[in-house]
Amino acid sequence: MSELDQAALFFHRYPKPGKLEIQATKALGNQRDLALAYSPGVAAPCLAIKDDPELADDYTSRANLVAVVSNGTAVLGLGNIGPLASKPVMEGKAVLFKKFSGIDVFDIEIDAPTIERMVDTVSALEPTFGGINLEDIKAPECFEVEEQLKARMNIPVFHDDQHGTAIIVAAAVLNALEFASKKIEDIKIVSSGAGAAALACLNLLVSLGAQIENIWVTDRHGVAYKGRLDEMDRWKDPYVKDTDARTLTDVIGGADVFLGLSAAGVLKPELLQHMAERPLILALANPTPEIMPETARAARPDAMICTGRSDFPNQVNNVLCFPYIFRGALDCGASAINEEMKMAAVRAIAALAREEPSDVAARAYSGETPTFGPDFLIPSPFDPRLILRIAPAVAEAAATSGVARRPIEDMPAYIDRLNRFVFRSGLVMKPVFSAAKAAQEKRVVYADGEDERVLRAAQVVLEEGIAKPILIGRPHVIDVRLKRYGLKIRRGVDFDLINPEDDPRYRDYVDLLVELAGRRGFTQEGARTTVRTDNTVIAALALKRGDTDCMICGLEGRFERHLRNVSLIIGARKGLKYPDLSALSMLISQSGVTFFTDTYVTVDPSAEEIAEMTVLAAEEIRRFGIEPKAALLSHSNFGSRDSPSALKMREAAAILKEIAPDLESDGEMHGDSALSEALRNRVYPHSRIKGEANLLVFPNLDSANIALTTAKQMTDALHVGPILLGTDKPAHILTPSVTSRGIVNMTALAVVEAHQQQARAGQTIGDAI
Ligand SMILES: NC(=O)C1=CN([C@@H]2O[C@H](COP(=O)(O)OP(=O)(O)OC[C@H]3O[C@@H](n4cnc5c(N)ncnc54)[C@H](OP(=O)(O)O)[C@@H]3O)[C@@H](O)[C@H]2O)C=CC1
Numbered sequence: 201m202s203e204l205d206q207a208a209l210f211f212h213r214y215p216k217p218g219k220l221e222i223q224a225t226k227a228l229g230n231q232r233d234l235a236l237a238y239s240p241g242v243a244a245p246c247l248a249i250k251d252d253p254e255l256a257d258d259y260t261s262r263a264n265l266v267a268v269v270s271n272g273t274a275v276l277g278l279g280n281i282g283p284l285a286s287k288p289v290m291e292g293k294a295v296l297f298k299k300f301s302g303i304d305v306f307d308i309e310i311d312a313p314t315i316e317r318m319v320d321t322v323s324a325l326e327p328t329f330g331g332i333n334l335e336d337i338k339a340p341e342c343f344e345v346e347e348q349l350k351a352r353m354n355i356p357v358f359h360d361d362q363h364g365t366a367i368i369v370a371a372a373v374l375n376a377l378e379f380a381s382k383k384i385e386d387i388k389i390v391s392s393g394a395g396a397a398a399l400a401c402l403n404l405l406v407s408l409g410a411q412i413e414n415i416w417v418t419d420r421h422g423v424a425y426k427g428r429l430d431e432m433d434r435w436k437d438p439y440v441k442d443t444d445a446r447t448l449t450d451v452i453g454g455a456d457v458f459l460g461l462s463a464a465g466v467l468k469p470e471l472l473q474h475m476a477e478r479p480l481i482l483a484l485a486n487p488t489p490e491i492m493p494e495t496a497r498a499a500r501p502d503a504m505i506c507t508g509r510s511d512f513p514n515q516v517n518n519v520l521c522f523p524y525i526f527r528g529a530l531d532c533g534a535s536a537i538n539e540e541m542k543m544a545a546v547r548a549i550a551a552l553a554r555e556e557p558s559d560v561a562a563r564a565y566s567g568e569t570p571t572f573g574p575d576f577l578i579p580s581p582f583d584p585r586l587i588l589r590i591a592p593a594v595a596e597a598a599a600t601s602g603v604a605r606r607p608i609e610d611m612p613a614y615i616d617r618l619n620r621f622v623f624r625s626g627l628v629m630k631p632v633f634s635a636a637k638a639a640q641e642k643r644v645v646y647a648d649g650e651d652e653r654v655l656r657a658a659q660v661v662l663e664e665g666i667a668k669p670i671l672i673g674r675p676h677v678i679d680v681r682l683k684r685y686g687l688k689i690r691r692g693v694d695f696d697l698i699n700p701e702d703d704p705r706y707r708d709y710v711d712l713l714v715e716l717a718g719r720r721g722f723t724q725e726g727a728r729t730t731v732r733t734d735n736t737v738i739a740a741l742a743l744k745r746g747d748t749d750c751m752i753c754g755l756e757g758r759f760e761r762h763l764r765n766v767s768l769i770i771g772a773r774k775g776l777k778y779p780d781l782s783a784l785s786m787l788i789s790q791s792g793v794t795f796f797t798d799t800y801v802t803v804d805p806s807a808e809e810i811a812e813m814t815v816l817a818a819e820e821i822r823r824f825g826i827e828p829k830a831a832l833l834s835h836s837n838f839g840s841r842d843s844p845s846a847l848k849m850r851e852a853a854a855i856l857k858e859i860a861p862d863l864e865s866d867g868e869m870h871g872d873s874a875l876s877e878a879l880r881n882r883v884y885p886h887s888r889i890k891g892e893a894n895l896l897v898f899p900n901l902d903s904a905n906i907a908l909t910t911a912k913q914m915t916d917a918l919h920v921g922p923i924l925l926g927t928d929k930p931a932h933i934l935t936p937s938v939t940s941r942g943i944v945n946m947t948a949l950a951v952v953e954a955h956q957q958q959a960r961a962g963q964t965i966g967d968a969i
């Protein structure tokens with residue numbers, strides 16, 4: 201079993217089996233809540249809905265609830281593996297719906313091998329859902345199922361493999377043709393696959409102007425020709441040709457577009473030689489495409505190449521479509537997803553790839569170059585603008601075509617709401633990972649190189665191309681553990697090692713420690729012992745000497761001890777007025793991303809120190825592509841108390857306004873005022889912060905750390921951090937509870953810091969020369 205397969209099994213199994221759970225949106229805190237949520241109070245919304253069914257949108261979660269339904273007959277390219285085995289894919293689609301567009305999903309795998317059973321079962325679900333997303337149902341049954349459900353149901357029914365795929369393919373084709381200066385009416389298209397996805401793509405291309413006589417369809421039985429008896433049906437009929445051609449080889453000559461929605465390896469490289477100038481290769485079978493991009497590129501350097509996978513440029517995958525087309529459809533109460541809405545989605549996606557690179561795009565793609573061209577025919581699935589462009593376009597098309605029950609009345613306000621969702625969606629690490637990859641193999645030293653979590657993280661860091669790891673640890677221990685955990689990385693090949701018991705740099709490290717800390721009680725003898733026994737000291741010395749670009753430590757032992765060593769050896773960044781370090785923590789929860797400071801370092805900072813650490817925190821937050829909004833928190837709400845700590849935070853707010861006038865900041869205020877504009881406005885409607893604050897600044901270590909750990913536990917949030925601020929070089933001290941995933945996150949962040957710091961230093965030297 202491959203390492204990725206093993207990791208996927210582990211991922212699905214722990215900490216809880218599967219990828220989904222149900223969350224209650226109302227607190228049931230007391231007897232009265234219970235009486236409202238359930239009997240007797242619940243009777244009121246029941247009767248209201250009985251009188252006016254439209255009110256189900258107001259009193260239940262139906263309007264934001266989609267069923268992802270499969271019978272498991274064509275699961276990805278895995279074939280008919282049955283409904284139970286399809287469940288991980290359907291749970292996966294549910295997670296994508298939630299993450300990318302905030303839509304709740306019940307995944308419904310049904311044991312319904314016949315069309316009739318499928319249609320009866322799904323249509324009976326109409327009272328539960330605002331929409332139906334059919335998934336991985338084989339052709340030709342899927343066409344019949346969809347047709348009958350659309351006729352019976354009064355909510356959107358959308359077969360993702362057909363229409364989601366067709367929309368993305370159409371956007372990619374339109375953009376590729378523009379790039380190749382070809383007209384859709386003139387092009388020859390050859391498909392491999394005549395199933396759900398392929399036929400829907402061809403149908404949509406025909407409605408965009410492609411000529412049926414220029415389209416050639418092939419499947420496992422070869423060309424769809426007149427008189428063929430095997431596996432023919434009325435959906436393939438329009439593409440049948442009166443011809444002697446029988447195979448893909450017979451028809452590929454002169455093709456402008458190869459549309460692969462079939463199986464791995466079907467397109468042999470030698471066939472590419474016969475295609476037209478600047479051909480478009482859509483090799484979209486999952487998980488393995490019809491031809492691998494590098495093979496296609498070698499055979500035809502002028503080709504534009506797309507796959508369904510995230511590890512190559514031009515990912516043509518329906519994930520770019522289904523979250524957003526449903527977002528638009530649900531938000532306007534659409535009764536169907538019609539041709540106009542699909543066309544609006546095609547145009548929005550195609551246009552997005554051609555847009556001038558904006559700030560938002562630059563952040564989303566940090567490191568990559570999002571300029572329209574052969575390697576950027578369509579946006580990446582992580583482009584935050586997808587929801588902002590597709591959902592409004594779809595909702596508008598629904599309104600003009602007459603299927604919207606609740607047309608969007610205030611479009612700018614709607615787009616603003618979507619914007620807020622993008623910010624809260626928790627995809628916050630994505631730009632950091634892209635930037636880390638683009639930073640070209642910065643080196644990261646891990647003080648706790650023998651720890652299982654570090655070894656696992658190092659493997660991911662290497663596989664993802666985030667950094668080049670250096671592990672501090674004993675070679676024999678690391679070798680044994682790598683073997684025990686089944687990890688493939690190899691010492692000396694994939695990662696370097698610093699052996700604390702025997703390293704050629706030992707003497708240099710001791711000398712450097714004495715040089716740096718001789719006045720802090722470190723004798724030559726003491727330094728020798730420390731360098732042998734304290735891995736954080738070794739990591740910090742390596743960083744100081746330039747043997748690495750950044751360091752990660754703190755998996756064992758007390759934070760304070762690590763901090764002392766990092767402060768002593770690395771020290772504070774030059775130019776800081778108050779050279780005390782501070783720590784920023786990020787919590788990613790269902791309700792969004794919030795930063796807390798100072799969560800780990802300074803026990804009782806002064807107003808000046810608080811202002812300075814807020815500026816540093818704001819700088820760090822911008823690395824995530826997020827504009828910081830800093831609220832200085834207190835038990836006092838805009839002057840309601842005059843206690844010493846309230847006065848301190850008031851003063852810090854004033855200093856901050858002075859030293860960072862462009863930063864959206866205010867204080868002192870309560871935590872709930874910071875997070876809710878409505879509550880804030882009740883007390884003080886003139887605050888400099890608009891909307892929700894995302895950086896919470898606390899008066900002391902007690903309050904910051906307690907708030908962080910409590911919020912983390914109560915909201916089951918992911919903690920990224922602590923991010924050590926103010927150091928001269930990127931050094932992060934993690935906590936003993938950190939997971940392997942947390943180490944990978946912090947590595948990516950440290951690499952980006954190192955890259956930006958070195959780029960700035962390079963620029964300064966360049967300026968000086
Ligand atoms: N990138 C994306 O967004 C998407 C990718 N896909 C991928 O497309 C593929 C097809 O999915 P879907 O249409 O839903 O499935 P279907 O089962 O409906 O269709 C599969 C089609 O591929 C044909 N086929 C299978 N093997 C071969 C082969 N060796 N040579 C030629 N044709 C072959 C089948 O032919 P026959 O009928 O003769 O067996 C059939 O026409 C899958 O790999 C899937 O993962 C699907 C949807 C979206």
Ligand SMILES: CC(=O)C(=O)O
Pocket residue numbers: 275276277336360361486508517518519
């Ligand atoms: C992407 C997708 O839906 C599929 O491969 O089936």
Ligand SMILES: [Mg+2]
Pocket residue numbers: 276335336360361
């Ligand atoms: Mg699918």
